[in-house]
Amino acid sequence: xxxxxxxxxxxxxxxxxxxxxxxxxxxxxxxxxxxxxxxxxxxxxxxxxxxxxxxxxxxxxxxxxxxxxxxxxxxxxxxxxxxxxxxxxxxxxxxxxxxxxxxxxxxxxxxxxxxxxxxxxxxxxxxxxxxxxxxxxxxxxxxxxxxxxxxxxxxxxxxxxxxxxxxxxxxxxxxxxxxxxxxxxxxxxxxxxxxxxxxxxxxxxxxxxxxxxxxxxxxxxxxxxxxxxxxxxxxxxxxxxxxxxxxxxxxxxxxxxxxxxxxxxxxxxxxxxxxxxxxxxxxxxxxxxxxxxxxxxxxxxxxxxxxxxxxxxxxxxxxxxxxxxxxxxxxxxxxxxxxxxxxxxxxxxxxxxxxxxxxxxxxxxxxxxxxxxxxxxxxxxxxxxxxxxxxxxxxxxxxxxxxxxxxxxxxxxxxxxxxxxxxxxxxxxxxxxxxxxxxxxxxxxxxx
Numbered sequence: 001x002x003x004x005x006x007x008x009x010x011x012x013x014x015x016x017x018x019x020x021x022x023x024x025x026x027x028x029x030x031x032x033x034x035x036x037x038x039x040x041x042x043x044x045x046x047x048x049x050x051x052x053x054x055x056x057x058x059x060x061x062x063x064x065x066x067x068x069x070x071x072x073x074x075x076x077x078x079x080x081x082x083x084x085x086x087x088x089x090x091x092x093x094x095x096x097x098x099x100x101x102x103x104x105x106x107x108x109x110x111x112x113x114x115x116x117x118x119x120x121x122x123x124x125x126x127x128x129x130x131x132x133x134x135x136x137x138x139x140x141x142x143x144x145x146x147x148x149x150x151x152x153x154x155x156x157x158x159x160x161x162x163x164x165x166x167x168x169x170x171x172x173x174x175x176x177x178x179x180x181x182x183x184x185x186x187x188x189x190x191x192x193x194x195x196x197x198x199x200x201x202x203x204x205x206x207x208x209x210x211x212x213x214x215x216x217x218x219x220x221x222x223x224x225x226x227x228x229x230x231x232x233x234x235x236x237x238x239x240x241x242x243x244x245x246x247x248x249x250x251x252x253x254x255x256x257x258x259x260x261x262x263x264x265x266x267x268x269x270x271x272x273x274x275x276x277x278x279x280x281x282x283x284x285x286x287x288x289x290x291x292x293x294x295x296x297x298x299x300x301x302x303x304x305x306x307x308x309x310x311x312x313x314x315x316x317x318x319x320x321x322x323x324x325x326x327x328x329x330x331x332x333x334x335x336x337x338x339x340x341x342x343x344x345x346x347x348x349x350x351x352x353x354x355x356x357x358x359x360x361x362x363x364x365x366x367x368x369x370x371x372x373x374x375x376x377x378x379x380x381x382x383x384x385x386x387x388x389x390x391x392x393x394x395x396x397x398x399x400x401x402x403x404x405x406x407x408x409x410x411x412x413x414x415x416x417x418x419x420x421x422x423x424x425x426x427x428x429x430x431x432x433x434x435x436x437x438x439x440x441x442x443x444x445x446x447x448x
Contacts, residue, residue, distance in 0.1 A: 112138025316354025
């Protein structure tokens with residue numbers, strides 16, 4: 001494998017209500033040799049002049065100023081977005097622009113998205129106190145690009161809605177504001193010691209150990225990518241070497257799943273892959289519903305039985321998408337069917353989030369308004385999956401490499417899990433699915 005050049009680093013910060021005091025504390029924790037630029041987007045009144053730069057400068061060792069258009073980013077400088085502008089990052093420069101859309105100014109989502117495109121795995125995005133969910137969609141972009149996502153501890157945030165709007169699969173670190181500076185410094189020292197020959201050998205031994213234990217094969221991943229993601233888990237577990245981290249794994253077996261999830265970076269959304277869900281709606285699910293009716297008639301049973309399995313469901317969007325399709329297709333017949341959608345993942349935090357069925361405004365923004373109105377209730381700016389839909393889904397922690405399958409399944413949806421498995425484990429899981437499926441059942445895989 002050929003090592004990549006270490007990407008440049010950038011820190012982007014988003015905050016809203018209660019943010020000025022929190023930001024003041026944050027900048028006070030940063031050392032004067034901080035090794036990256038920082039861009040701050042704080043929601044303020046766009047019709048009043050902002051003095052945020054001057055306020056933060058009183059507490060900071062680093063130079064702070066309000067952004068000028070087409071300004072070049074410099075290491076160790078803090079840039080504050082003007083209160084009446086949005087900012088995008090292009091080619092290491094800050095580009096200001098007006099925006100007529102009805103969204104908070106400056107847009108945290110816009111800043112995060114452009115930063116993710118420009119900096120990829122070298123980006124750290126931070127969500128602090130605030131009402132609403134600005135930044136949640138942008139954080140998904142950051143995670144998809146391989147960057148790290150940090151949120152202020154909602155329990156200590158004056159307004160916890162913004163940090164709480166991010167699903168757990170997106171968040172790498174939860175920190176109190178006074179600890180943020182030390183955390184950022186540790187993260188930006190990313191993987192320096194992992195390049196030593198002894199650590200490189202230990203890294204390969206760790207990957208072999210992970211393969212032997214779980215069946216996940218990460219040996220073909222790019223070494224710098226694995227080093228950066230492993231380094232985040234070492235920071236999270238406060239271990240300073242790979243040998244110390246191996247010992248931590250042995251003492252805390254739950255860390256295996258967290259490490260695997262960090263390597264995989266599972267990002268999902270409602271009705272992801274529209275062509276697939278169109279095929280499910282128009283062809284496959286109507287066929288399965290007809291088969292369920294036929295079974296019920298043949299057995300003189302008043303209930304049609306429909307059983308589906310979303311394997312590797314992450315934070316629940318895929319499973320709820322299936323449930324919405326079923327509810328739509330059955331309509332008034334829904335009460336005459338016994339519908340069970342088993343939604344499983346090895347990440348217990350993701351399962352806990354999915355079970356709540358509460359999503360940010362940005363998570364449903366791409367859905368048709370009539371679908372949102374039919375299947376979600378809006379509560380305090382968030383969107384709650386309606387009880388009749390949640391009742392169709394059974395969430396549970398499940399390891400495909402270790403656990404027994406579910407019986408009599410009509411459809412298994414497993415889109416993006418098998419690509420991470422070894423050939424041996426792929427074969428075993430496909431046999432497991434074959435055992436699970438009824439005669440005439442469907443196995444739906446992702447494009448990869």
